[in-house]
Amino acid sequence: MFDDLRDLYQEVIFDHNRNPRNFHVMQDADRKVEGFNPLCGDRLTLFLKMDGDKITDASFQGSGCAISTASVSLMTEIIKGKTEAEAEDLFSKFHEMTTGKSKEINLEAIGKLAVLAGVREYPARVKCATLAWHTLDAAIKNEQDSISTE
Numbered sequence: 001m002f003d004d005l006r007d008l009y010q011e012v013i014f015d016h017n018r019n020p021r022n023f024h025v026m027q028d029a030d031r032k033v034e035g036f037n038p039l040c041g042d043r044l045t046l047f048l049k050m051d052g053d054k055i056t057d058a059s060f061q062g063s064g065c066a067i068s069t070a071s072v073s074l075m076t077e078i079i080k081g082k083t084e085a086e087a088e089d090l091f092s093k094f095h096e097m098t099t100g101k102s103k104e105i106n107l108e109a110i111g112k113l114a115v116l117a118g119v120r121e122y123p124a125r126v127k128c129a130t131l132a133w134h135t136l137d138a139a140i141k142n143e144q145d146s147i148s149t150e
């Protein structure tokens, strides 16, 4: 990765950590799932508003490290307006990127989420970045009220 690109990516992560987007409780949420990453202590509650299989709104509450906060902030922005299938597809692309299974980053498919590609160099941080998405996965499948990455 080029240094200036890396700097840009870090800037986006800092920005989302300082100023998390969609950081509020959603009173009329259709789905609410709590996620916990015991390795780092990241905790979040994800709220979704649904219209059929479409995610019309997303928000979160919680506290965690910069990576987990930036990841869930970016995720709540990107999944609005997506169908459940589109969100699951993004999750699998994001998971491949952060675990290094796919070396190439498809910027068109993954957009801003590419800023978190750097975590693959730090295996201990991968769960910080994927916690939001595992929580989303549980919310979409509507089968659990809380998930843990362990």
Ligand code: ZN
Residues within 6 Å of the ligand: 037, 040, 041, 042, 064, 065, 066, 067, 068, 127, 128
């Ligand atoms: Zn963390």
